[in-house]
Amino acid sequence: MSMRTLPLVFVNLGGEMLYILDQRLRAHNTSEDNSEKVMNDIVGTMFSKAFIDELLKPQHLYSHRTMKTVLTRLAHASIMRLNPASMDRLYDLMIMAFKYQVFLCPRPKDLLLITYNHIDTIRELVKDTPTVVNTVDETHRKIIETYSRLSDGEFQLLRQTLLIFFQDIHVRVSLFLKSQVQNPNGHFVLQTSGPVPHGIDVPGLIRIFDCRGKGVRRCEFPSGGSYTSPIREGSLDLRGDRVTKLGTNMFTTEHPEETHTSKTPSVKTDDSPNLLAKEELNLLARLMGSMKAQNTAKDETGFQINLFPTDQEEEAGASGGAHESSFGVVNIQAMQDEQAATELARIAGEFAEEEAAENTCSSKGDDLLAMMDDL
Known part of the structure; x- marks a missing residue:
């Protein structure tokens, strides 16, 4: 596993989040002042010096749960508030867009092109605020300084770490389905x-x-x-037709329906009940700052926004229900027999292993979230 993957994942997912937020804010006719403040606040927090310095330290890549928590806190660094359903679909779109761009890379080193294009577009979104532009420029310089020294082998290891991060995530996105770059089962079409x-x-x-x-x-x-x-x-x-797509904004205000996702198994691992639910909730409470963050949100004069029309999403997802049967499902009888007890014990062991692995980076995630709160 590469110890240099986290900064690229955070910057690129953050860039995709800003693309989608900008598109949806325009589609909802949000006032220009509010839209500009949302962008400036998020980018200012995302590229603050202390936060980026901590992010660039060699460390393991976070799990999807921790990464989603960090990005949720980042989205709420402004006056805007998203409901959980909107954040879930926003994260799915971010992951699938970044995954597609990674697949487009002809060589591992081209992963930097994705990051540079994201940074260039983010700079354009906040071009009217010089102080925020300066933080973006400084982050750009630090990323060039950090990654220009890596060898081809280190870039290959970084790419493999990213592919493991994206493994088994096959959320269907209408934009990709219409462009025929994604199959109905959520897998991308790779060109030969x-x-x-x-x-x-x-x-x-x-x-x-x-x-x-x-x-x-x-x-x-x-x-x-x-x-x-x-x-x-x-x-x-x-940087021909294939490579210029890396990191560019694929979501436009002319086609807001292209940011729809369908109901395929996604990266939301917290929704299914399990034997360690209490521990998971405790971890999430620590990462989110518990009630302190909630009280702070109530005091702010912000606005709520529902990014995606839930009813339309449900109807769109219903058409893809036939494909869900291709994914494995474990059915457990709620009976007090030896076989059921053995199966429950096995699954509990798996959750325990995942919890132990995640605890390795949860303290780091907690530090970054606390730093984000201070900002």
Whole structure:
């Protein structure tokens, strides 16, 4: 697992959140003053010096539960308040948009292009507030300084950590379904054609060398795709149609329905009851600052907003119900027999293992949340 993944995940998910919030605020005809204040407050908190310095320290990537809690607190750093259902769907959209962009990367190092494009667009959203723009510029400089020193192997490890983070998350998004880049089951369509990354040969050739390093034989094999020669490093074509999508805003005010998600199994792991529910709620209360944060929210003169029309979402999700059967479901009989007791004990053990793993980074998440409260 890479110890440098967390900053990229936070900045890119935060960028996607700002894209969606900007689109939905415009769609709801929110006043310009309120929209500008929301953006400035969120970006100011997100890129504050103390917060970024803590974030850039080598550390393990957070679990989805902790990451979602941090981003929820970030969204509520302004006068805007989101209900839990809106935050759930907002997080699903953020995850799927970032996941799709990671899949578009021709090489691991291009993950930085996603981050740089997100930062450039965030800078544009707060361009009328110089103090906030300065914090964005400083964060941009620190990210370049931190990640420009990483080797190709470290970028590959970072990419593998991201893929593990996205594993088994297949939320259907109407924008991707309409563009036919996502299948009805939520999996993305991966292209097997186009230019290969710089420094990589077109697949289809096997070279065999002797013990002295001299080539003795070569043979060919079908690559299964239509590949072209590598893109020349430094060429203007390096950020062609495929790569320019990395980190750009895919959500527009002209098509608000494209931010809809359907009812597929998502990353919400807290909703199902389990034997450690009390411990999970206690952890969540500590991360959220318990009642202190609630009292602070009541004192602020903010506004509530429902980002997504729930009724329409339910109707859209009903059409995809046939695909839910393809996911495994464990059914447990509520009977006092030996088999049920064994199954419950096994599941309780799994939750205990997950809880132990999550506690490793929960203290770090608590520190970042406390720092966010101070800001």
